[in-house]
Amino acid sequence: MSMVRGTCWNCQSKIGDRETICKTCSKIQPFAEGINYFECMGLERRLQLDLRKLERLFYELSRQFHPDFHHGKDETEKNISLENSALLNKAYRTLQDPFSRVEYLVFLEEGNKDSITAKIPQEFLEEIFELQETLEEFRSTENLKVREKLEGKLQEAQRMLESRLLDMEKRLFDLFGRWDGMIDSKDWLTGSRDRKLSIHQMKEILSYRTYYTNMIQDIQHLLQGNKERRQIRH
Structure with missing residues (x-):
């Protein structure tokens, strides 16, 4: 439901950009058009979130918008509560998980939903190609002894990939702190170069992580x- 923000849809009183309840008539107001998930939850674009605080904010807002609390309302207010509740649920699910949270931040900064694709780390290119050959050989052979030998290689490769995945995630979480530090110092408003570098x-x-995760799942x-x-057989 698209409504012009600035005035209450019911009584025409002035409302703030982030107000969701009219102070004059107490009617629910729709979220501003184009609001992002961080704004929806009343948060800055931070990556290190207090999950308990996030959960508390979610339940506080849910009590305002949940359709079960608006049975006696008119159709306009019911529809607004449904749309607000749906957006709030999406925001909470996205921000609750650190990986979907950072993927969403990248989308906000770059404006491209498909900007994160699986990518092979160049320094491990040769190892990955060897692993792909092992996977293909395992798929194609029916020789039990060969499969048993290849199974051991694949188990070892899985452990290696999982270890590298953990290292990548640690590096990613370190960047979370760097990003939030820019917000605290307000450098992200003026330091577009550092901001773009962090996003890159x-x-x-995330692209490497996607590739490794896919490989682990294949194995x-x-x-x-x-x-x-x-x-x-037995």
């Missing part, structure tokens, strides 16, 4: 399938 670094790690799927085949 986080985006790159797990193949190993699980091989385990089930052995159980059927």
